[in-house]
Amino acid sequence: MQQKSIAILQRIDTNVEQVLTKFQRIFELAVVEDKSKELLAVESLTMEADALSIIRLCEDLLSITRNLKETWCLGSIKVSDNKEQWKLKKELRKVYEQFNKLTDNIAEFETKQTV
Amino acid sequence: MNKIRLSLDLEIYGDDTRDAFLLDEDKLTIEELIPRILLERKLFIDVTEESLLDEIKAAAEASSQMSDGIPIVVPGDSLVCNSDIVGGDNIDIGGSNGSTATKIDTFNKNRADLAKNVALALNETSLSLDFVSLLIASVKQNIGKSTMSPHLLKNIPLGSLSSDKLTKEEGASGNDGNKDGNTSKVGQGWKYEAVIKITKLFKEASVKLKQQVEKEEHYWKMINVVLADDEVLFKHGKTIGVKFGYGDAGSIYHDKGLAILRSDETTGHVTFTPVASLLNFRVANKTYKYIQVKILNKIDEEFMVTGISSFKKTFNSSRFQVVNDLEKARYFLFEEDLFYFLTREAKTLINYNVSIISNKIIFEIKDEIIEIEAVPFDEYYNNMDDIDLYQNINSYSSMHNEKCESILNYLKTMLCCFYKYNLSLKQKMPTLFTKWKQQNSHPLILRPLLGNIRHEIYITVIKKMLDELLLEFKDQLLEATLKLDKLTNLKTFTGNIFQRSIQKPVSEIVMTLKNKQEKWMKIHTELTTNEIFVPYVINLTIVKYSSESDLNQDFEGTNCLQLTVNSFEDVKESLQWSILDFVG
Numbered sequence: 001m002q003q004k005s006i007a008i009l010q011r012i013d014t015n016v017e018q019v020l021t022k023f024q025r026i027f028e029l030a031v032v033e034d035k036s037k038e039l040l041a042v043e044s045l046t047m048e049a050d051a052l053s054i055i056r057l058c059e060d061l062l063s064i065t066r067n068l069k070e071t072w073c074l075g076s077i078k079v080s081d082n083k084e085q086w087k088l089k090k091e092l093r094k095v096y097e098q099f100n101k102l103t104d105n106i107a108e109f110e111t112k113q114t115v
Numbered sequence: 116m117n118k119i120r121l122s123l124d125l126e127i128y129g130d131d132t133r134d135a136f137l138l139d140e141d142k143l144t145i146e147e148l149i150p151r152i153l154l155e156r157k158l159f160i161d162v163t164e165e166s167l168l169d170e171i172k173a174a175a176e177a178s179s180q181m182s183d184g185i186p187i188v189v190p191g192d193s194l195v196c197n198s199d200i201v202g203g204d205n206i207d208i209g210g211s212n213g214s215t216a217t218k219i220d221t222f223n224k225n226r227a228d229l230a231k232n233v234a235l236a237l238n239e240t241s242l243s244l245d246f247v248s249l250l251i252a253s254v255k256q257n258i259g260k261s262t263m264s265p266h267l268l269k270n271i272p273l274g275s276l277s278s279d280k281l282t283k284e285e286g287a288s289g290n291d292g293n294k295d296g297n298t299s300k301v302g303q304g305w306k307y308e309a310v311i312k313i314t315k316l317f318k319e320a321s322v323k324l325k326q327q328v329e330k331e332e333h334y335w336k337m338i339n340v341v342l343a344d345d346e347v348l349f350k351h352g353k354t355i356g357v358k359f360g361y362g363d364a365g366s367i368y369h370d371k372g373l374a375i376l377r378s379d380e381t382t383g384h385v386t387f388t389p390v391a392s393l394l395n396f397r398v399a400n401k402t403y404k405y406i407q408v409k410i411l412n413k414i415d416e417e418f419m420v421t422g423i424s425s426f427k428k429t430f431n432s433s434r435f436q437v438v439n440d441l442e443k444a445r446y447f448l449f450e451e452d453l454f455y456f457l458t459r460e461a462k463t464l465i466n467y468n469v470s471i472i473s474n475k476i477i478f479e480i481k482d483e484i485i486e487i488e489a490v491p492f493d494e495y496y497n498n499m500d501d502i503d504l505y506q507n508i509n510s511y512s513s514m515h516n517e518k519c520e521s522i523l524n525y526l527k528t529m530l531c532c533f534y535k536y537n538l539s540l541k542q543k544m545p546t547l548f549t550k551w552k553q554q555n556s557h558p559l560i561l562r563p564l565l566g567n568i569r570h571e572i573y574i575t576v577i578k579k580m581l582d583e584l585l586l587e588f589k590d591q592l593l594e595a596t597l598k599l600d601k602l603t604n605l606k607t608f609t610g611n612i613f614q615r616s617i618q619k620p621v622s623e624i625v626m627t628l629k630n631k632q633e634k635w636m637k638i639h640t641e642l643t644t645n646e647i648f649v650p651y652v653i654n655l656t657i658v659k660y661s662s663e664s665d666l667n668q669d670f671e672g673t674n675c676l677q678l679t680v681n682s683f684e685d686v687k688e689s690l691q692w693s694i695l696d697f698v699g
Contacts, residue, residue, distance in 0.1 A: 048309050099613065
């Protein structure tokens with residue numbers, strides 16, 4: 001597997017893992033019990049901070065998908081199904097004759113007009 | 116603030132009351148005295164005999180007043196004190212005539228205290244000034260710097276002290292019983308607030324993310340549409356661009372046909388924006404022009420339009436606007452490319468009745484005019500069904516429409532031929548020669564077009580001339596044949612479909628004559644052209660044979676004439692002379 005793919009997969013994993021951990025921690029912190037006022041204050045702020053980082057991680061996941069799409073669009077080479085038709089001499093000859101006919105059409109009519 | 120000058124005359128207190136730290140001025144050595152005088156008087160210039168006498172007199176008066184119990188005010192003396200401090204009750208100088216030891220002691224003590232306090236105040240003031248300066252320095256560096264002491268300035272970095280306002284927590288001093296209950300209640304409130312805030316944040320973020328996902332989806336769908344249309348995408352900075360030009364197909368036109376796919380901020384809708392240069396994203400603002408071919412003929416001594424090529428492109432084959440826009444840009448880029456090379460080529464043909472007037476290339480061929488024009492594309496106008504402005508005026512006006520189309524197709528095909536040639540150069544090993552070729556190649560479009568038309572005319576002219584010659588000598592000849600072989604250069608197919616137009620046309624007319632002496636003569640007239648394609652070049656070869664079998668086998672022939680001429684008259688003369696000689 002390519003280094004880039006591994007990096008992206010790892011990034012997805014860590015992001016998801018962090019989202020889950022932080023979400024879980026929000027619930028843990030939500031318990032009041034007999035904590036001191038200071039601790040409670042800090043905890044409620046931590047909850048908010050965790051929520052913000054969950055949002056940020058989700059946004060990061062979105063940017064990973066964007067990255068993937070971009071890589072797919074720009075990095076892939078299209079293989080055309082059309083086979084080389086021009087290689088056949090017969091076909092080539094046909095076009096050649098058609099082209100000559102076109103040239104004739106242009107040139108021929110002059111003779112009638114001008115002479 | 117009032118300043119009061121005090122003078123202390125120590126002599127009146129006697130020697131034993133002397134402060135150990137105060138120096139007896141009368142006992143000072145000259146080395147000590149001079150600096151002291153300097154300190155007091157600053158300069159010796161101001162010290163004159165009279166002034167000193169005055170001073171002494173004044174001092175004597177003052178001492179006599181002191182003894183009367185009146186506080187003294189002596190101008191010009193050294194001790195300067197703040198009136199706030201001195202004005203207090205704590206200094207009781209000469210409150211009474213009785214100069215007791217305790218009073219003097221108190222005075223001395225107070226005086227020492229005063230000196231100490233003054234020093235302390237000074238110290239404190241400068242300390243607080245430093246503090247304030249340092250505090251200010253974090254906000255206004257220059258102001259702080261100018262008032263800070265050098266020591267502080269040297270040792271403490273500016274702005275290292277800051278301040279904030281602390282509000283005293285209300286109700287902090289509750290009794291312990293209530294405290295726990297309050298704390299948990301307050302804590303619950305906080306957590307509740309936090310949870311509500313988190314919910315709000317999540318809701319907002321989810322709406323935002325959903326919108327973003329939709330936008331992204333739309334954007335990539337559109338990109339995919341473009342990609343599915345076999346377009347070449349590239350990344351430039353954060354945007355995705357599309358290369359719709361013919362550069363990779365072999366075009367050397369300066370406009371490479373680059374565009375960026377701009378996405379709408381809110382919807383993610385992709386719009387196609389051609390750019391002139393990738394460096395600064397300058398949007399190319401071009402008027403689309405298409406090429407129109409017109410034929411005019413001389414009818415009743417006046418040139419009239421007898422044919423016009425049509426333009427029926429609508430650019431709405433796809434249901435996606437971006438693809439249609441792209442197709443349109445590509446189509447007109449090709450037209451622009453073609454017209455650019457047409458005008459360049461036309462310049463070289465000015466000697467052959469080709470002229471360029473603004474957006475028109477005009478060919479004059481006898482009674483016919485071919486006009487190639489770049490016409491601005493007007494969407495509205497072109498969408499109208501009937502654009503027969505020129506057509507159907509009379510029966511002549513559309514008789515060459517088909518030919519105009521053919522010419523247009525021919526021009527386009529020839530540009531493709533040039534692309535193909537460039538591409539083949541690109542695929543070759545890059546050497547100086549191929550590079551030179553790349554830089555010096557020009558498309559063959561108008562030259563073969565005009566050349567082929569001319570060639571047909573020349574063939575007719577020369578055929579007619581030879582026919583006339585035969586007619587002239589008909590009676591003196593036993594046998595005469597004339598065989599026209601058009602475009603002999605095309606007899607072998609080289610594999611290049613454009614052979615007809617990239618090779619010089621060559622046609623041959625072979626005349627065989629038999630005179631009354633039963634001798635044979637073969638006149639081989641080869642009509643061709645030079646690299647400009649337009650002028651004619653005639654290679655004339657005349658060979659004599661003694662018998663028919665020799666003629667057929669091309670055996671033992673005598674070359675009579677072999678020359679290249681550029682004029683029909685010369686051909687005629689040469690032939691006339693040769694035949695005359697042959698029959699005579």
